[in-house]
Amino acid sequence: DAGVIQxxxxxxxxxxxxxxxxxxxxxxxxxLFWYRQTMMRGLELLIYFNNNVPIDDSGMPExxxxxKMPNASFSTLKIQPSEPRDSAVYFCxxxxxxGAWNEQFFGPGTRLTVL
Amino acid sequence: RKEVEQDPGPFxxxxxxxxxxxxxxxxxxxxxxxxxxxxxxxEPKLLMSVYSSGNEDGRFTAQLNRxxxxxxxxxxxxxxxxxxxxxCVVNNDNGxxxxxxxxxxxxxLSVKP
Numbered sequence: 631d632a633g634v635i636q637x638x639x640x641x642x643x644x645x646x647x648x649x650x651x652x653x654x655x656x657x658x659x660x661x662l663f664w665y666r667q668t669m670m671r672g673l674e675l676l677i678y679f680n681n682n683v684p685i686d687d688s689g690m691p692e693x694x695x696x697x698k699m700p701n702a703s704f705s706t707l708k709i710q711p712s713e714p715r716d717s718a719v720y721f722c723x724x725x726x727x728x729g730a731w732n733e734q735f736f737g738p739g740t741r742l743t744v745l
Numbered sequence: 746r747k748e749v750e751q752d753p754g755p756f757x758x759x760x761x762x763x764x765x766x767x768x769x770x771x772x773x774x775x776x777x778x779x780x781x782x783x784x785x786x787x788e789p790k791l792l793m794s795v796y797s798s799g800n801e802d803g804r805f806t807a808q809l810n811r812x813x814x815x816x817x818x819x820x821x822x823x824x825x826x827x828x829x830x831x832x833c834v835v836n837n838d839n840g841x842x843x844x845x846x847x848x849x850x851x852x853x854l855s856v857k858p
């Protein structure tokens with residue numbers, strides 16, 4: 631069975647460039663989460679969707695970050711313009727329901743480096 | 746106080762040892778608790794949920810103490826393959842975002858031959 635799919639796996643870009651990260655959740659899962667992980671701050675929730683609707687975006691660091699989920703099988707996280715402090719591993723996760731007791735299944739992550 | 750706090754370690758133990766990790770959380774309204782495991786440069790994966798009465802899965806035992814707001818994970822007869830970072834996870838029940846999980850920064854375990 632295909633798990634959560636993320637692309638690209640690695641991204642190196644220069645400061646000021648636009649970065650788009652992509653995620654395909656597990657089929658049938660109706661909750662999708664975007665996380666960022668750094669050594670300093672650990673794993674932080676950026677935003678999560680339920681049935682394609684953003685439920686909580688309080689973790690989005692600033693207006694440079696935006697996320698969309700146009701349909702049940704695709705989501706994007708965009709950073710424009712990117713800055714060196716955005717360098718991190720970005721994970722997408724999906725779960726079968728909205729309740730916090732549901733297991734979250736993580737994708738392999740996108741390792742972003744902003745020079 | 747941090748929302749979910751863990752000793753970062755590393756815990757360096759020999760094969761066959763028993764090792765225990767603790768985690769404290771700040772939100773007394775939290776209802777769901779988990780341990781996730783993350784291997785180096787990999788994604789987190791659910792290890793086990795933590796139930797109020799405590800639960801066991803093979804060599805792994807999880808306990809919850811609501812009064813003191815801490816969670817523990819005990820690993821018996823540790824294996825080389827148990828080497829990983831263990832993340833304590835608690836739901837952030839603020840009344841409106843029950844699907845929101847808060848992850849600790851993790852405790853690193855290294856099992857040596």
